[in-house]
Amino acid sequence: MYPFNRLNVWAKAHELTLRTYRLTDGPMTRRYPGLSSQLRRSIAAIPANIAEGAGHDSQAQFNRYLEMAIASSHEAMYHLLLAKDLEAITATDYAFLEARLKEVQAKLVLLRKRVLQNAREKRKRGGRAASPPSSFSLHRAVTPRTTAREPATPRSSA
Numbered sequence: 001m002y003p004f005n006r007l008n009v010w011a012k013a014h015e016l017t018l019r020t021y022r023l024t025d026g027p028m029t030r031r032y033p034g035l036s037s038q039l040r041r042s043i044a045a046i047p048a049n050i051a052e053g054a055g056h057d058s059q060a061q062f063n064r065y066l067e068m069a070i071a072s073s074h075e076a077m078y079h080l081l082l083a084k085d086l087e088a089i090t091a092t093d094y095a096f097l098e099a100r101l102k103e104v105q106a107k108l109v110l111l112r113k114r115v116l117q118n119a120r121e122k123r124k125r126g127g128r129a130a131s132p133p134s135s136f137s138l139h140r141a142v143t144p145r146t147t148a149r150e151p152a153t154p155r156s157s158a
Helices: 008-023 027-031 033-054 059-085 091-124
Strands: none
Touching: 008 033, 008 091, 027 033, 033 059, 033 091, 059 091
């Protein structure tokens, strides 16, 4: 298990969800209530799946939820396009949300790749614990720290 709110991709997806809810709160909801609902649902499913997957112990389960988040992002991309084509949102709002959604998709793909790599390494090690969860953070490179051990001092038996 890993605290999902420490994942950069989750933070970006959450921000995208908040912006989408604000954008769809108004004329779009009255004019196209079904589209507004579907867009909100598909966008909100992205950070929700990341959070749920991070709550599982196995890399395989986390990977499964990341796959669902990626699929939801593709669904959301279509709903955004439909909203633009129906002129329910402006071209400027569409371009902004599309760029943010593409950024989230790219981060999800990288995170999924890293999770799959960790799962393979775990199988090679015979099922021992995976590397520390900090390796899932995509906002900075994490290098393992090594600590020098002090030599054991012999105990005198006096």
